[in-house]
Amino acid sequence: MKTMTWAAALLSLAAALQPANAADSFSSTQKDEIGAIVRDYLLEHPDMLMEMQQALEKKQNEARMAQAKIGVDANKELIFNAPYDLSVGNPQGKVTVVEFFDYNCGYCRRAMKDMDVIVKSNPDVRFVLKEFPILGPDSVAAHKVSDAFRNIAPEKYGEFHRELLGGDHADEARAIDVAKKLGVTEDALRAEMGKPGFDARVQDAYKLATDLGISGTPSYVIGNEAIFGAVGADALNQKIANVGQCGKTVC
Structure with missing residues (x-):
């Protein structure tokens, strides 16, 4: 990834040092000489590569955040109030956090502790669990069992979620075992899954x-912003506090 980015940055810098019609203005020998000058300059100033990398990443992140905000504004009801999504914490909470998760995501497993910290320390938070199976067929199968379970026993969904996400690799068999431990039979699950x-x-x-x-x-x-990755409870709590204060993640 970085090698490709730096290569793009080098090409951008080389283009910036040449007129717009460089292809017509310079001979092959002159182009080779310009390339050598650029190469020598960057070898003497390697810190510029890092600056270019950071500038490119900043630009990409800003574009990503802008796209996310448009997406949030266009899909608020489905994000925050889909009729099939369940939540932990205060169902009437003033601030809603929506987490997209996969039962086989190791980062999600660690981030579950962040969820628990947040709902325990913020009595006004409603924490919605958005099932998002993206890590292969076993994840899809586990989420299908989870979907059936939340339809049958929504009051136990929080327990099911913590048990399935907090354990070993999730697949259909393990998800059914977790559901059975919580009192839902396999027959009931199969009927619902059908x-x-x-x-x-x-x-x-x-x-x-x-x-x-x-x-x-x-x-x-959260609020008007999408947050990517396991950023930790402190970062999420700050955004939650801001939404509570001014309605936005950044006041």
Whole structure:
């Protein structure tokens, strides 16, 4: 990734040192000489590569955040109030945090502690769990069991979520075992899993992720902002506090 970025940066710098019609203005020998000058300059000033890398990353991040804000504004109801999503914390909380997660995401497993810290320290937070299976067939199968479980026993969904996410690799068999421990039979799960709806709900999550620029888990939506990656409870709590104060993640 960095090698490609630096290569792009080198080309940009070389282009900047040449007139717009350089292809017509310079001979092959002159172009080689210009390239050698640029190369020698960058070898003597390697810190410029880092500056160019940082500038490019900043520009890309700003573009990503702008896309996410447009996506949030266009999909608020489906993000924050999808009828099939369940939450932990205060169901009437003044601030809603939405987490896109996959049951086989190691970062999500560690971020579950952040969720617990947030809901315990913020009685006005509603923490929505957006099922987003992106890590292969086992994840899709585990989430299908989870979808059935939340339809059958929504009051136990928080327990199910913590148990399945907090353990070993999640697949259909393990998800069913977790559900059975919480009192839901395999027959009941199979019957619920046979009903239509799961694919449409997953497609909703995929579409939202595309609109928001989300490509990995965990990712969050708070207020008017999408947050990418396991940024930690402190960073999320600061954004929650800002939303409570001014309605935006940055006041």
